[in-house]
Amino acid sequence: MSKKIRVGVAGYGTIGQRLADGVALQGDMELVGIADLAPTLSIRALKERNMIGANGVEYKLYLVDGADKAQFDALDIPVAGTFEELCKSVDIMLDSAPGGVGAKNKANYYDKYGVKAIFQGGEKNSVADVFFHGYANYEKGLGQNYLKLTSCNTTGLIRSVDALDRAIGLEKVAITIIRRVADPGDYHRGLTNALQMEKAPTHQAVDLMTIMPHVNATGILVHTPVTHGHIITVLATAKDGKKITKEMALEVFNKHPRIRVVTMEDGFKGNASFFKYARDLGNRRGDMYEIGLWADSIVESGNDIMYAINIPQESVTIPETMDAIRASMKMQLTREEGTAETNKYLGIGKFKK
């Protein structure tokens, strides 16, 4: 039996916590530890659970530079070591530190200790060798030292666009992102009784073109005062004037393990329904790895197809990050195998008939 890949997580915030959970669930990976700066409420919650995270795994805590160990001691929070020590003990680091810190970590530690790293959307593209998406360009990440994940909206969007493109061939997409403005528990970036525009084209369209350069993409983003998931409408045009019917699109979406096709009629009335459903499922943190796609939102516009998806912003990038580990570490050599392993361990796609 092969040795488990040793993984660390830098930054135990909204994304970092879920990355740690994701790794804890992968049968072929070992969560060596997590790293953070201060005894945040998330760290205190972990302490209240005796440092036991998902899947019964102990989450060992390492402190990054600048952390004051005395603060942790005062709260009886056990500390396993320094971030440098963590770096020396892992094969690969999932870097979900605040924007900009990842680049410093790379310069100070990853390069030095030959640790590979997967960066989240907050870092600049230049920090990584490849801008990565598990389904769209898995092979590009094979063996690379530094990958950067697409952001939450782009990750979910590409799942559906890549699926259509592989099945039918796309020329272009035009998107409208109806963005949730804050996460549950945020107080610092809310919006009250207002829809806020962002200058077009929105960066998610630009990012999509970086990953899928053969597809033209543009779009408009509007921030809305909600917390439970973005909604994106997509208008997709096939190559060569080919018509995409509703049936064709549905067939493609139904096959994708990371797309949950639902209907408003069944009760999925909006973005909050997915969050409620995930809670009713008993999912840890009420998270969902799949994007939602409303079958009864799909309409034909001439030859083009239009549809709406729901992006669970807190957890949607976790599967593709697991894929990134698999690609970077060459655990599986094809997108089919890599994503299948991730899906198996995360329980993704089980609900599909």
Next chain:
Amino acid sequence: MSKKIRVGVAGYGTIGQRLADGVALQGDMELVGIADLAPTLSIRALKERNMIGANGVEYKLYLVDGADKAQFDALDIPVAGTFEELCKSVDIMLDSAPGGVGAKNKANYYDKYGVKAIFQGGEKNSVADVFFHGYANYEKGLGQNYLKLTSCNTTGLIRSVDALDRAIGLEKVAITIIRRVADPGDYHRGLTNALQMEKAPTHQAVDLMTIMPHVNATGILVHTPVTHGHIITVLATAKDGKKITKEMALEVFNKHPRIRVVTMEDGFKGNASFFKYARDLGNRRGDMYEIGLWADSIVESGNDIMYAINIPQESVTIPETMDAIRASMKMQLTREEGTAETNKYLGIGKFKK
């Protein structure tokens, strides 16, 4: 000098109040009276102002069937007569009664007394001879007895689509409506921390095709928890594969008196900015008759053009309703003349260079 057209308003709610104000501002019309059922807060506010509405005009109150005059007497609210009496005194009635009541009013009074009527979006299309939009099909309304206005979203949307179509020629549009779920002051139809989907295609696209049958239209609507105006993104495709550039679109929009072209850079950051600006203008009720259009939202998608507009839902249909009076009463015989008169009296387009 010609006699003024005598106009009544049935229903003094959100739309009815603004219709009355609109008529009061038309130099060639006389507001004979308004009609309602109960001493609502809006009626009480009118009473507090001694029944004086916009432009110093007295708003005489008539009671519809079923009203209890004693309730008005108890509050010292002067009553001028019955709805039937109002019907007998006007040339045309603006019917903004609750959905379904307009059809009854027509059967009971308008037909009987030969009163023309303009119905709002809540009535069924069958109540009217023509489904009307001041810019898109003014001539169809000429001399007709019963017109029905498009709803707020459709009215604003068509302004921009009709303008592009007349200048360039359109084949189709695909829209995403980011809908405000309630009006300021509503408690009965809110939405809290949720985006709610509606089955596609949304009715506004279908309505657009009724008014502009040569343009294919479809779209998706999402309700959002805000009160100050809808935002619609529009993806427009020209006929015959013609390209629409950003410059072409901007030129068209800049010329339209009822489209206010703005930029995020100047401070129009979202839907609430228009409401604030209208208040800062000192506009009555903080209303705005123009739709907003963000120049920095316009992007090209291949040959197509994409842009975002803001719809001030409470007041946007007022100008087109004034146009409808003009068409129905044959006050002006062309869309250019009809809309120009409305614009003049409402002060629309003055800010254009």
Next chain:
Amino acid sequence: MSKKIRVGVAGYGTIGQRLADGVALQGDMELVGIADLAPTLSIRALKERNMIGANGVEYKLYLVDGADKAQFDALDIPVAGTFEELCKSVDIMLDSAPGGVGAKNKANYYDKYGVKAIFQGGEKNSVADVFFHGYANYEKGLGQNYLKLTSCNTTGLIRSVDALDRAIGLEKVAITIIRRVADPGDYHRGLTNALQMEKAPTHQAVDLMTIMPHVNATGILVHTPVTHGHIITVLATAKDGKKITKEMALEVFNKHPRIRVVTMEDGFKGNASFFKYARDLGNRRGDMYEIGLWADSIVESGNDIMYAINIPQESVTIPETMDAIRASMKMQLTREEGTAETNKYLGIGKFKK
């Protein structure tokens, strides 16, 4: 070893799901089954998990009168029997059916089969022998056939008021309830950009006096457009002009297993922080059984004490309902023993030093 108490749950909605989870966690109770009418999303989520709920317990589904079994069959949802069959198999039923249905269930089944029942806040007080709160009047419920739980706000409020009263002796309380208007996932009862008043005095104050008749209570309730927990400010006056200091109050609150004393300084900035913390804890559904109480909200007003608490509306009544089973079934004969057993099985109070 004694036999487990057999418990059923009628209605698998927001409260019913959590009651089932609560029972599944009690080592001395057996969840015989749950009952519902239609294959709601909550039932479908259960099916997606192969009918396995909390603690690895299978949740057997029984259908209430009027249910269409064919709907469940079409979705491959296993059905264990009828509600009547469930009634015959349990010692006690937790009735969380929609308001009014509980009274019918009592008349049709509970009386007939000698099944005891605990009703939730939606039923009228007259349905039960005792209006019950685990800490405030446990002994009144001993051996009674029908108990009714206080509603979520009252349950949480009484925890703190009863604690002060037992320690110090209270004369009166005046409360301001800042109420969350909807639950996460609700679309039917939202509120958008408005604070809605309710006629004073609010029913929670009246209910408190029913449970604690020696304390005068009144208050005002305001609905707010949020979903994650009510906040209540309480102004408490001691008997006989005695002064309550901040230290006295803190000592009382710190001792209570179902009150989680926190500070804004530590990051508990508002109601959403508790929800986030519960998710970070990995709690099922992101639920929390304790109410929150901000130490840095406590202020003295002359001799009186004022403080603010947070009520997690979806889950707060679960512990007191477990207490109710214990009282009704005489599993423990004192409030100290009854609540201690509930707390032990639900893991309540472990975080206390």
Next chain:
Amino acid sequence: MSKKIRVGVAGYGTIGQRLADGVALQGDMELVGIADLAPTLSIRALKERNMIGANGVEYKLYLVDGADKAQFDALDIPVAGTFEELCKSVDIMLDSAPGGVGAKNKANYYDKYGVKAIFQGGEKNSVADVFFHGYANYEKGLGQNYLKLTSCNTTGLIRSVDALDRAIGLEKVAITIIRRVADPGDYHRGLTNALQMEKAPTHQAVDLMTIMPHVNATGILVHTPVTHGHIITVLATAKDGKKITKEMALEVFNKHPRIRVVTMEDGFKGNASFFKYARDLGNRRGDMYEIGLWADSIVESGNDIMYAINIPQESVTIPETMDAIRASMKMQLTREEGTAETNKYLGIGKFKK
């Protein structure tokens, strides 16, 4: 006939615009000009109206230090001069510049040119000779050079507390402020699906004691995601154990010109109803000068009285600022005369029977 008092307004933001409108309505004052730094949307709106503000008065624009006149020229916005020139032309300045700037203005100009000034709530108390409220301590402001107004919540709160105190005699008050978190049109300080606490006691209680030192005050503040007015619940205790009945309180409130007593039953269901009502009244900007007070919120708590008020945050301080001018300039020598003149010109209290 006496000469009009010459008034300037520094800062044309949310408060400054309304101060200018307020002065324009005072028959015994002259609005010499307004001053600002940049061509904000509010300034552009003024330009769109040809610099004509409330009451047909021209608002002449002066530029503060650091302003770039070229920006104004580019937009054809007429500039009347510098802030220093404005200072030299007025008797008194209403300083509604951003917090801290007022103190600099005082040091640089007001002291130098012997201009009196009224500062808004954002400045430190030390900037002024007297912390002022028109009803509570008018006489303290008589002839003083520098007054500072109470903030919006405190201004409205004191109206009701001072009225009770003068009529009955108060010992203490305990308040719960349910605060609107942003103004309409704000994007920078929203809150989404959260209630945010602030450390107790809230500053409004402390401020109240500064103005009314013989009354003990404390309280808790909670921010809520709405824009149309704060709601405050007040628990007031009379001196010497005297009982305050609901009838006594109502009589006091009904007499106060700046308190609008309403009922939920009449349709004033919450804070948004006042805003809607003001718009229906046709009030400029939809503003209201009175606070609202719900008669059906008033409840007795033993000998104490509890009630809820609504504070229209954008406009509530305008009348008391006019009072401040009157006191500082000794235009009227008693609170009764001073407030009466303000009320007359602003049309306050006319709706009272």
